[in-house]
Amino acid sequence: MQKKNNAVNAEITAVGMFIPEKILDNKYFESLVDTNDEWIRTRTGIIERRMYEGGGTSDMAYFAAKDLIEKYNVDPKDIDAIIVATVTPDMFFPATACLVQEKLGATNAWGFDLSAACSGFLFALQTGSSLIESGRYKKVLVIGADKMSSIVDYTDRNTCILFGDAASAVLLEPTENKNFGVIDSVLRIDGSGKDALNMKAGGSLNPSSHETVDNRMHYIFQDGKAVFKVAVKGMADISVEIMNRNNLKSEDIAYLVPHQANLRIIDATAQRMGITKDKVTINIDKYGNTTAATIPLCLTEYYRDGKIKRGDKLVLSAFGAGYTWGAIYLVWSL
Numbered sequence: 001m002q003k004k005n006n007a008v009n010a011e012i013t014a015v016g017m018f019i020p021e022k023i024l025d026n027k028y029f030e031s032l033v034d035t036n037d038e039w040i041r042t043r044t045g046i047i048e049r050r051m052y053e054g055g056g057t058s059d060m061a062y063f064a065a066k067d068l069i070e071k072y073n074v075d076p077k078d079i080d081a082i083i084v085a086t087v088t089p090d091m092f093f094p095a096t097a098c099l100v101q102e103k104l105g106a107t108n109a110w111g112f113d114l115s116a117a118c119s120g121f122l123f124a125l126q127t128g129s130s131l132i133e134s135g136r137y138k139k140v141l142v143i144g145a146d147k148m149s150s151i152v153d154y155t156d157r158n159t160c161i162l163f164g165d166a167a168s169a170v171l172l173e174p175t176e177n178k179n180f181g182v183i184d185s186v187l188r189i190d191g192s193g194k195d196a197l198n199m200k201a202g203g204s205l206n207p208s209s210h211e212t213v214d215n216r217m218h219y220i221f222q223d224g225k226a227v228f229k230v231a232v233k234g235m236a237d238i239s240v241e242i243m244n245r246n247n248l249k250s251e252d253i254a255y256l257v258p259h260q261a262n263l264r265i266i267d268a269t270a271q272r273m274g275i276t277k278d279k280v281t282i283n284i285d286k287y288g289n290t291t292a293a294t295i296p297l298c299l300t301e302y303y304r305d306g307k308i309k310r311g312d313k314l315v316l317s318a319f320g321a322g323y324t325w326g327a328i329y330l331v332w333s334l
């Protein structure tokens, strides 16, 4: 893959987030399935997660975008494009991006949904950056939003404890200062992982029917052990690859901002990169795996807490269903 040859970089100029109020702690799951707080904490790092009951993913995405727009005085009419990374769209069509566009009153925007599961935000961030780098678009809203509770099987202990609902948004704008913004990315897909992590029905292969409902095919299926093995290697390898491509040493990196699927996968990635725990953003303990929202949520919360600062070199890294995976080297400019 070639390095970029662009006149401008895309930088993040605003952030926003939405966290539902309802908390599901580990104890709650003890009443649903054969599990316990100790197992969940030690095997995943999750203590609690959130559940949204007020509407669909587009509502959470809208609230995250509204937070961004209000805090940074963005005029929705200035937004050129909206990309929503999600695997839990309100409907198959229209795209969640259209629903968010209407709620925001972003009357001059086009947009689309992007389906890359837990790598969704990274894929959307690279796509949005390419729109900015093309010179044709000045303000691109990139949202990671997932209402995982809508596809979680609360009778399956292997998966129900893992996921939570949330949304987070970033605004991309051009900068001529090539030392800031999205510097580089390495993104990959491998469809041979399709059987290990999926939702089998509701699409064109297995349209919804009584049978698909009876067979619980509209829920997340995961072969946890199989995914764990490839995720550990995939996330670590690609994070080291982005470091090597950009001559980054571990001491150059202010934060590794990893997807939050399992604390053990995060720890293994950090270890391979030579990064200490205090330089890894974590929110899996509070929110579980919020799929496309984990990384922008980490960025937003760590920035708002004063931990991520202007000029910080960040490596964003994710692995998810598909398989999809990747890493982005970003220099923070807020």
Ligand code: COA
Binding pocket: 034, 035, 036, 039, 040, 043, 044, 118, 157, 158, 159, 161, 223, 224, 225, 227, 228, 231, 261, 262, 265, 289, 319, 320, 321
């Ligand atoms: N509570 C208690 N026991 C549980 C459990 C739960 N919630 N879920 C599974 N178990 C049991 C299993 O049934 C198994 O029991 P067995 O040995 O009697 O069969 C045992 O715990 C170990 O299961 P295993 O699947 O090996 O656990 P694990 O250590 O791999 O952890 C995951 C399970 C799902 C946490 C882990 O595999 C994982 O994080 N996978 C990757 C997730 C990921 O990255 N996804 C991609 C992005 S979404």
